[in-house]
Amino acid sequence: MRIGLVCPYQWDVPGGVQYHVRDLADTLRGMGHHVEVLTPAEHEESLPARHVTWAGRTVPIPYNGSMASVQFGPVSAARVRRWLREGAFDVVHVHDPAPPSIGLLVCMIATGPIVATFHAATIRSKWLAAWGPVVRPWLERISGRIAVSDFARRVQVEHLGGDAVIIPNGVHVDAFAHGPALPGRARGVDGPTIGFLGRYDEPRKGLPVLLEAMRTVVRHHPGAQLLIAGRGDPDAVHELLGDDLRAHVTLLGTLSEEDKAAFLRSVDVYCAPNLLGESFGIILIEALAAGAPIVASDLDAFASVLEDGAAGVLVRRGDPRELARALVDLLSDPERRAHLSTRGAQVAAGYDWSQIARRILAVYETVVPPGSGAVTAAEYDGPAELRPVPDGETGDAPLRSALRRWVQR
């Protein structure tokens, strides 16, 4: 099959959607398919030499408690058009297509079957509530919808219409399960260590709650270390450290993929104190695959990955006292850690890319008609609930026409 994957976020910045697209592309290629990727990036040179096409740079806007990439207008539309023409895809698969990005442009321009994966998870999004109806007719051209979790699916249904099948994010389990630890940081030997990874200066990732909890942890475990990996402004962390914590916290910065796996294999406990906006929690699967016992906030998405507490400890989000208690208890209980580690490995196995990619392929197969025809508003004969809405039928027509004219310039 010829497959076009569209990643709307900057390829050269670590992020869940970017890695999802990268790993899906690799896995599908390994299964014998031809896969091309279209993505923005800050630096065109940062892209792989083959099968990844640069869509230009983006402008950041606040979205889902984070910054999404806006990329719209005639220049981007021309790039999208050329990529679609040259790719001659049997199916294009866009990710987070609702914001004004190349994903939405593909929905506006593509004439073949479109599959979309929805990753965003903010239920009360004023932005989506206002913008959703405007873009709905284009999103209705999507013939196969995937949400990475039940939570992401609910956001999708509420703001964008249509339903979606749930297929979670995947991980290459073996890459996390086997390999060395970070030098001098062997699990169970050099610790105790607690790990955190992610955009640590983003409030929704909840690092301040963990730092507050660390004050209690170090009183009970004076040798405890918190290793913080990922992107962010180090000053934002340093400002929160008093004299009591400075010797217990190390910022590792952005890690390579190999170092990330080694980091997750090193920590005695992985902590995810996130506050909101997580559609799935791919980092939890990575940590489970690396054998790290987890303490995480009780977000819906996290509770689902951790099987409501059977595969990790869940604590009330935003509560440093409860978080501290859970961390202290788990660091004091090697048997429980060993049990969670074994259970976690079993859970992670179900998210291996070899299985997830097969489920995504099954969605492609349902939308690619034999002989592969175009799904345009004029020719549409699919299910009634997915039928494109003619412009005259909603009050959003003038804005939509303006957008369309702008893209077609």
Ligand SMILES: Nc1nc2c(ncn2[C@@H]2O[C@H](COP(=O)(O)OP(=O)(O)O[C@H]3O[C@H](CO)[C@@H](O)[C@H](O)[C@@H]3O)[C@@H](O)[C@H]2O)c(=O)[nH]1
């Ligand atoms: N190598 C490396 N990887 C990193 C780094 N920082 C983050 N990552 C990776 O980036 C991915 C996502 O990181 P998060 O910070 O946890 O999530 P997100 O970008 O907000 O992702 C969103 O979409 C995901 C995919 O659907 C969701 O799983 C997640 O919950 C969230 O909604 C994970 O694979 C994580 O390991 C880093 O410094 N180095």
